Amino acid sequence: MERFTISLDDLLAQRFDALIQARGYANRSEAVRDMLRRELEAERQVSGQSLHCVASLSYVYNHHERRLAERLTEMQHHAHDLVLSAMHVHLDHEHCLEVLFLRGSTQAVRGFADRLAAECGVRHSALNLITVDTGPADPTHRHSHPHD
Structure with missing residues (x-):
């Protein structure tokens, strides 16, 4: 598994934490992984790679x-x-x-x-x-x- 660090301003971090709590994520990593999967899949569909x-x-x-x-x-x-x-x-x-x-x-x-x-x-x-x-x-x- 690869790790990376991300910096967020305080307001964005607070809003993100509220979102992940409302959706029931255990932690930020799980939420970020789901968001990345969703975005990558949307790009696959738009680009015609989704067969x-x-x-x-x-x-x-x-x-x-x-x-x-x-x-x-x-x-x-x-x-x-x-x-x-x-x-x-x-x-x-x-x-x-x-x-x-x-x-x-x-x-x-x-x-x-x-x-x-x-x-x-x-x-x-x-x-x-x-x-x-x-x-x-x-x-x-x-x-x-x-x-x-």
């Missing part, structure tokens, strides 16, 4: 919008290779919330999320994307448990 991901796509839509629910379901069926699961919640008389769990190439997941969000009647959407490192299977990789 595969898992994601949740949440969106609110008006279910009275003509054929919208049908179109959204059809889009999910066409993206069956990306959509792992869906959850549907009735918010009120007019609005529904759906959360889709997705897995696949980052480019394909972002493209699907953008197309779905652009559907007329989808009011709000948010994509939470997490990069995962996947690659070709290693035939020498052995486990005592089966892979699904």
Whole structure:
């Protein structure tokens, strides 16, 4: 493990300590490591180095919008290779919330999320994307448990 020293002005250090306490970190090092991971991952995603991901796509839509629910379901069926699961919640008389769990190439997941969000009647959407490192299977990789 590599160590480094950082200098902070008093106000910034106080605000940082309050943040890490509010988030439940044991110490400054844990908080800094998480922040660095988050920033490095964001940079990987922006630069296109993030090839595969898992994601949740949440969106609110008006279910009275003509054929919208049908179109959204059809889009999910066409993206069956990306959509792992869906959850549907009735918010009120007019609005529904759906959360889709997705897995696949980052480019394909972002493209699907953008197309779905652009559907007329989808009011709000948010994509939470997490990069995962996947690659070709290693035939020498052995486990005592089966892979699904």
